[in-house]
Amino acid sequence: MRKVHITETVLRDANQSLIATRMPFSDFEGILETMDKAGYHSLECWGGATFDSCLRYLSEDPWERLRKIKDKVKNTPLQMLLRGQNILGYRHYPDDVVRKFVAHAVDNGMDIFRIFDALNDFRNICVALDEVLKRNAHAQGAICYTTSPVHTLENYAKLGKELEEMGVHSICIKDMAGICGPQEAYDIVKALKETVKVPVYFHTHGTTGLGPITYFKAIEAGCDGIDCAISSFSNGTSQPPTETLNFALKQAGYDTGLDEDITKEINDYFKPIKEKYVESGQMDPFVMGVETDALVYQVPGGMLSNLIAQLKAQNALDRLDEVLEEIPNVRKDLGYPPLVTPMSQMVGVQAVLNVLLGRYKNVGKEVKAYFKGEYGKAPGEINKELMAEVLGAEEPITGRFADTLEPQFEKAKEQLKGVARSDEDVLSYIAFPQIAEKFFKEREERENITVSYSIVKK
Numbered sequence: 001m002r003k004v005h006i007t008e009t010v011l012r013d014a015n016q017s018l019i020a021t022r023m024p025f026s027d028f029e030g031i032l033e034t035m036d037k038a039g040y041h042s043l044e045c046w047g048g049a050t051f052d053s054c055l056r057y058l059s060e061d062p063w064e065r066l067r068k069i070k071d072k073v074k075n076t077p078l079q080m081l082l083r084g085q086n087i088l089g090y091r092h093y094p095d096d097v098v099r100k101f102v103a104h105a106v107d108n109g110m111d112i113f114r115i116f117d118a119l120n121d122f123r124n125i126c127v128a129l130d131e132v133l134k135r136n137a138h139a140q141g142a143i144c145y146t147t148s149p150v151h152t153l154e155n156y157a158k159l160g161k162e163l164e165e166m167g168v169h170s171i172c173i174k175d176m177a178g179i180c181g182p183q184e185a186y187d188i189v190k191a192l193k194e195t196v197k198v199p200v201y202f203h204t205h206g207t208t209g210l211g212p213i214t215y216f217k218a219i220e221a222g223c224d225g226i227d228c229a230i231s232s233f234s235n236g237t238s239q240p241p242t243e244t245l246n247f248a249l250k251q252a253g254y255d256t257g258l259d260e261d262i263t264k265e266i267n268d269y270f271k272p273i274k275e276k277y278v279e280s281g282q283m284d285p286f287v288m289g290v291e292t293d294a295l296v297y298q299v300p301g302g303m304l305s306n307l308i309a310q311l312k313a314q315n316a317l318d319r320l321d322e323v324l325e326e327i328p329n330v331r332k333d334l335g336y337p338p339l340v341t342p343m344s345q346m347v348g349v350q351a352v353l354n355v356l357l358g359r360y361k362n363v364g365k366e367v368k369a370y371f372k373g374e375y376g377k378a379p380g381e382i383n384k385e386l387m388a389e390v391l392g393a394e395e396p397i398t399g400r401f402a403d404t405l406e407p408q409f410e411k412a413k414e415q416l417k418g419v420a421r422s423d424e425d426v427l428s429y430i431a432f433p434q435i436a437e438k439f440f441k442e443r444e445e446r447e448n449i450t451v452s453y454s455i456v457k458k
């Protein structure tokens with residue numbers, strides 16, 4: 001019986017996609033030990049937006065959250081999503097910070113690192129990957145899926161080969177928009193399986209409704225594992241449901257290793273928690289549904305709702321169709337970047353500016369930095385005339401942008417003497433300076449209150 005691995009995403013991607021990563025540790029603490037017994041390949045529980053959200057909204061130390069999860073999940077590997085040289089933020093960090101971050105993530109309990117770069121420029125993931133390998137953790141290299149004239153089967157196979165040569169333990173095809181159709185998934189997985197020896201995983205979202213069929217075809221092509229979310233936190237912008245895929249795969253003769261009684265227990269636990277978010281309005285019914293417009297526009301669901309919000313704010317919602325028509329043009333001018341953070345925001349904002357103010361009359365500073373090479377190499381050809389116009393006398397960087405950055409960790413540590421209590425605090429600060437500072441201050445205050453309270457009690 002062929003084994004198919006299932007990764008549970010309720011703690012990270014489902015949480016992020018459905019309720020903007022607002023689930024506090026206390027909401028899932030009580031089910032972790034049960035989740036550990038279900039037979040999951042891994043629990044995706046950290047990285048992506050969880051780090052930012054812990055500090056910014058939940059007054060939680062993300063490192064402490066990781067340690068507390070590890071305390072209860074002793075057998076199932078923990079998995080995180082790492083944005084390569086961007087770590088968990090939106091800009092490039094120097095190599096010393098990337099290495100420190102990975103080292104401390106391993107020390108605090110992380111087992112599997114899924115590492116990606118928005119442009120599939122692997123110069124932006126090589127340092128993170130190297131450090132994961134050095135720390136003897138599992139390094140998974142991800143390829144962002146998108147459609148364009150340069151994203152051919154040969155190209156995907158070539159990217160897979162590059163990752164394998166870099167030493168990854170496995171490869172993941174990351175369809176962040178849920179736009180990969182079953183046949184496309186079949187063809188890409190097959191092309192990869194014919195090219196590489198390492199296991200191939202597939203990640204998609206339920207946004208367009210394609211998810212379960214896409215997974216099934218990917219598995220038929222030899223895919224080794226998929227990401228699912230427990231059913232009460234599944235579908236819509238989240239992942240396809242764990243129990244449903246488990247049921248279908250077992251029926252077709254695959255071994256998932258999952259125990260249905262335990263997944264039922266997990267779902268029963270999360271049902272009332274979901275209800276709570278729906279009632280409080282934190283879970284918008286919109287994100288739970290199927291949004292097939294993404295198939296027409298090839299635009300991720302999250303990007304579409306951002307565009308609508310932007311246009312509403314400008315009192316220009318009636319120009320949405322024009323903006324959606326402009327997006328492919330902007331993407332072409334930028335050399336066909338996949339529409340994933342931060343490229344989706346960059347392309348979306350520029351398309352809105354082009355429609356409202358005239359084509360490239362106003363160029364965002366992110367687009368300028370992109371033309372300068374600060375995000376890495378574009379997958380295809382950039383519009384040269386436009387680039388020359390935007391950059392003027394400035395020369396683009398052709399090397400690796402992170403090579404131009406000064407080491408930052410020791411300097412920041414020195415600067416934070418008396419404030420930071422650990423290297424982890426220093427890393428939180430480097431990632432999100434203002435938010436971390438506020439968090440440190442609040443932590444101090446909270447502890448003072450607890451101390452004075454216990455004195456009074458005595």
Ligand code: CO
Nearest residue numbers: 013176203205
């Ligand atoms: Co995702």
